[in-house]
Structure formats: structure tokens, C-alpha cells
Amino acid sequence: MNLKTTFAQLQGKRIIVVGDVIVDAYIWGDINRISPEAPVPVFEAETEKTGCGGAANVAQNIASLGGNAILVGVIGKDRDGEKLVQMLAEMNLSTIGICVDSERPTSTKTRVIARANTTNFTGRERGSGHHLLRIDRESKQEISIAMRRHLLDIVVSELPDSDAIIFSDYDKGVINAPLISEVMKHAQPYNVPVIVDPKQNNFWSYKNVTAITPNYKEACTAIREEINDVSQLHTIGEKILNRLSLKALLITRDAEGMSLFQRKTDGSLHVENLPPYANIVSDVTGAGDTVVAVFTLALAADADFYSAAVLSSLAGGIVVGKLGCATVTPKELLNAIETGTSISTRLQKRET
Numbered sequence: 001m002n003l004k005t006t007f008a009q010l011q012g013k014r015i016i017v018v019g020d021v022i023v024d025a026y027i028w029g030d031i032n033r034i035s036p037e038a039p040v041p042v043f044e045a046e047t048e049k050t051g052c053g054g055a056a057n058v059a060q061n062i063a064s065l066g067g068n069a070i071l072v073g074v075i076g077k078d079r080d081g082e083k084l085v086q087m088l089a090e091m092n093l094s095t096i097g098i099c100v101d102s103e104r105p106t107s108t109k110t111r112v113i114a115r116a117n118t119t120n121f122t123g124r125e126r127g128s129g130h131h132l133l134r135i136d137r138e139s140k141q142e143i144s145i146a147m148r149r150h151l152l153d154i155v156v157s158e159l160p161d162s163d164a165i166i167f168s169d170y171d172k173g174v175i176n177a178p179l180i181s182e183v184m185k186h187a188q189p190y191n192v193p194v195i196v197d198p199k200q201n202n203f204w205s206y207k208n209v210t211a212i213t214p215n216y217k218e219a220c221t222a223i224r225e226e227i228n229d230v231s232q233l234h235t236i237g238e239k240i241l242n243r244l245s246l247k248a249l250l251i252t253r254d255a256e257g258m259s260l261f262q263r264k265t266d267g268s269l270h271v272e273n274l275p276p277y278a279n280i281v282s283d284v285t286g287a288g289d290t291v292v293a294v295f296t297l298a299l300a301a302d303a304d305f306y307s308a309a310v311l312s313s314l315a316g317g318i319v320v321g322k323l324g325c326a327t328v329t330p331k332e333l334l335n336a337i338e339t340g341t342s343i344s345t346r347l348q349k350r351e352t
Contacts, residue, residue: 003307003310003311003337004334004337004338006298006301006303006307006308006311007311007330007333007334007337009301009302009303010065010066010067010297010298010300010301011065011066011067012066012067012068013062013067013068013163013164013297013300013301014067014068014070014161014162014163014300015062015067015068015069015070015162015163015164015165015166015293015296015297015300016070016072016097016155016158016159016162016164016165016166017055017058017059017062017069017070017071017072017073017165017166017168018055018072018073018151018155018165018166018167018168018174018175018179018183019054019055019058019072019073019166019167019168019169019170019174019175019197020054020055020073020107020168020169020170020171020172020173020174020175021052021053021054021055021056021071021073021074021075021084021098021106021107021174022052022053022054022055022056022057022107022108022109022138022170022172023050023051023052023053023056023080023083023084023106023107023108023109024050024051024052024053024057024108024109024111025048025049025050025051025108025109025110025111026048026049026050026051026110026111026113027045027047027048027110027111027112027113028045028046028047028048028049028113028114028115029043029044029045029046029047029112029113029114029115030043030044030046030114030115031043031044031114031132032044043112043114043132046115050083050087051087052084052087052088052091053109053289054073054107054168054170054172054289055071055072055073055166055168055170056071056073056084056087056088057289057290057327058166058168058197058289058292058293059071059088059093059293060088060091060093060327061289061290061293061294061315061327061328062293062296062297063091063092063093064327064328064329064330065293065294065297065328065329065330065333066330067293067297067300069093069094070094070096070097070158070162071088071093071094071095071097071098072097072098072151072154072155072158073097073098073099073151073174074098074099074100074101074104074143074147074151074174075098075099075100075101075106076100076101076102076104076105076106077100077101077102078105078106080105080106080108080137081100081106084098084106085098096154097151097154097155097158099147099150099151099154101143101144101147103144104139104141104143104173105137105138105139106137107136107137107138107139107170107172108136108137108138109134109135109136110134110135110136110137111131111133111134111135112131112132112133112134112135113130113131113132114130114132138172139172139173140171140172140173141173142173142176143173143174143176148176148178148179151174151179152179152182152183152186155183155186156186159186159187159190159192160190162190162192163192163193163300164192164193164194164195164296164297164299164300165183165187165192165193165194165195166194166195166196166197166292166293166296167180167183167194167195167196167197167198167206167209168197168289168292169196169197169198169199169201169202170199171199171200171201171202175202176202176205177202177205180202180205180206181205184208184209192300193210193211193296193299193300194209194210195209195210195211195212195213195292195295195296195299196209196211196212196213196292197212197213197214197288197289197291197292198212198213198214198218198222199218200218200221200222203218203222204222204243204244206244207243207244207245208244208245209244209246210246210247210248210299211246211247211248211249211250211295211299211305212240212244212246212249212250213250213251213252213288213291213292213295213312214240214251214252215251215252215253215254215288216233216251216252216253216254216256219236219237219240219251220236222240223236223239223240230273233251233253233259234261234269234271237249237251237259237261237269237271238261238269240261241261241262241263241269246261247262247263247305248260248261248262248305249261249262250291250295250305250309250312252287252288252291252316254276255276256276257273257274257275257276257277257313258273258274258291258309258312258313259271259272259273259274260272260273260274260305260306260309262305272306272309274309274310274313276313276317277313277314277316277317277336287316287319287320288316290312290315290316290318290319290326290327290328291312291313291315291316292312293312293315294308294311294312294314294315294316294328294333295308295309295311295312296308298311298312311333311337314333314336314337315328315333315336317336318332318333318336
């Protein structure tokens with residue numbers, strides 16, 4: 001499929017995003033001295049910024065490219081939860097699927113970052129945007145049965161008008177095996193793609209979904225094997241593909257690009273390795289959110305798995321050049337498609 005055609009068809013696709021919504025906070029500042037109280041650097045905070053992370057970042061990536069995201073998740077009854085709702089409203093994202101649980105905090109990740117030209121306590125210059133510390137405030141307890149049923153009711157009510165489902169799983173307790181099973185049961189009659197960005201706890205609960213998009217570390221952890229060469233990568237990929245009965249498996253591999261696993265009509269394994277499309281890597285935070293969002297949007301627009309993978313790889317290459325959880329604009333993605341002559345050539349050769 002022509003990538004420009006797929007790109008044009010992303011508009012208006014309605015995607016249900018079920019998962020762990022997270023507030024991503026950033027504090028920038030300088031380190032110029034050692035504390036007199038202990039041998040530790042003194043961080044002087046200068047600037048703070050808050051953004052959407054986790055499933056909320058997946059939703060904002062969908063919206064940024066003209067899709068319609070229905071975000072289904074849980075927040076706490078706290079200031080961070082209020083911030084998240086406000087940020088979603090500012091992006092014109094529906095908050096109808098955001099449920100408040102007063103028994104748990106809103107999942108929040110705060111990153112402390114030293115700015116460019118900051119020196120550390122040894123006197124050596126740090127690189128631009130050096131991450132010093134991450135502070136997590138969260139609960140990993142499973143949500144209650146009543147809350148799980150409430151989330152399911154929202155998903156079921158939105159299914160008739162939706163084009164795909166994403167599970168954005170960060171192991172924070174919102175997604176569990178019963179919820180996955182129920183969502184799959186209700187989605188089956190609609191024949192919509194169900195795509196998963198998995199973590200460890202529920203990895204093997206996603207049997208019969210359309211595809212999953214783990215990174216190579218998550219894939220290794222699931223199989224309990226290391227990837228040291230391409231042969232081992234293919235072995236691990238095939239085991240995951242078989243055990244979960246997937247139509248496709250997309251393993252992201254950081255600087256090595258991506259690997260797409262599928263079955264041929266004769267049942268044999270077919271693997272296609274996509275090169276990385278990033279020119280500059282500033283921050284990989286949230287890149288997986290962008291990949292699963294664009295991959296799913298493309299499948300909802302009837303793209304084949306390979307075209308969807310290429311488009312998501314292009315999008316991922318754009319966001320890693322930005323700091324924090326970021327989104328891709330339509331202009332940026334279209335420009336990446338138009339300037340990627342090697343991509344067009346590769347697609348044409350593949351189709352012939």
C-alpha cells in the first residue's frame with residue numbers, strides 16, 4: 001500500500017485506548033555545587049513541565065494525526081489527576097472513559113534533568129538534557145472488580161463505532177487477565193484489530209490479539225532468553241508469535257530499528273527487519289506509545305502489517321528527536337514519507 005494513501009486515511013479513525021494513564025512531569029535545572037550537608041550535588045530547579053504519559057500519550061498521538069481516541073483508564077482523586085483531565089481537555093480529547101478511584105494515586109513519573117552546559121560534582125560537563133533522577137508515585141495494585149466492570153462497560157458502549165482497540169499496558173494494575181478476556185470477547189464480533197503494547201505481568205494473557213509491539217528487552221524478559229544475534233531474535237520472535245497465536249509481532253529494537261514477524265500462507269515464518277529512521281536521538285521516552293498509536297491507526301485504515309510498521313517506524317524516529325513524551329504532527333509524518341525515497345523503493349520492490 002502507498003504510504004501517502006495510508007496517511008490520508010488515518011483521519012477520523014476511532015481507536016479505543018485501554019490502559020495505564022500516567023502524568024509525566026519534568027523538572028529542569030542546574031548543578032553547580034556540592035551540598036555542605038552530604039557529599040551530593042545540589043540541584044537548582046529552574047523550569048517545570050507536565051505532560052501526558054502511558055495510555056494518555058498513546059491517545060494524544062492518535063489525536064495529533066487526526067484520529068479520534070477514546071481513552072479508558074483510571075486516575076486518583078488528587079491534583080495530578082485533575083492536571084491530567086485538564087491536559088486532555090486542552091487537546092480536545094474525550095475524558096468520558098477516565099474513571100476516578102479515591103483509593104489510589106494518579107500514576108506520576110517525575111524526571112529531574114540537568115540542562116545543557118551544566119557541570120556535575122566532578123567538574124565534568126554533562127551532555128544536553130542529562131537525566132539525573134526519576135521519581136515515581138503510583139500504585140501497582142489491581143483495580144477493584146467493580147472498577148474493572150465499569151471500564152468494560154465503557155469499552156463495550158464505544159465498540160460499535162470504533163475501528164480498533166489498543167491495550168497500553170504499563171503494569172500499573174489497571175489491566176489484568178479478566179479485563180483482557182472480556183474486552184476480547186466483546187470485540188470479536190466487530191472484527192477490529194486489537195493491538196497491545198505489553199509489559200511483563202500480563203504478557204502471556206494477550207492470546208489471539210491481532211499483534212503486540214514489545215521492545216526487545218520486554219521480549220527477552222517474556223521468553224527468559226537473551227538476544228545476542230539475529231538468529232536468536234528470530235527464535236524468540238517465533239516463540240512469541242506461536243504462543244500468543246498472533247497475526248503479527250513487531251519488536252522494536254532501539255538503534256537497530258524494528259523486526260516484523262508474520263506467518264506466510266504456507267505456515268513458514270516471515271521476518272522483515274526495518275532500519276531505524278531517526279536522525280537525532282534526544283529522548284526515547286514514550287517512543288513505544290507513538291509506535292503502537294501509528295501502527296494501530298494504519299491497520300484501522302486497512303494498511304498491511306508491513307506498511308503499518310514502516311509508518312510507525314517513521315513516526316518513532318521523529319519523536320525520539322524530541323524531549324519527553326511527544327507527538328508527531330501530520331506535517332512531520334508526511335514530510336518523512338516524502339523524503340524517504342529509500343522507503344518508497346523498498347515498498348515497491350516488496351510489492352513486486
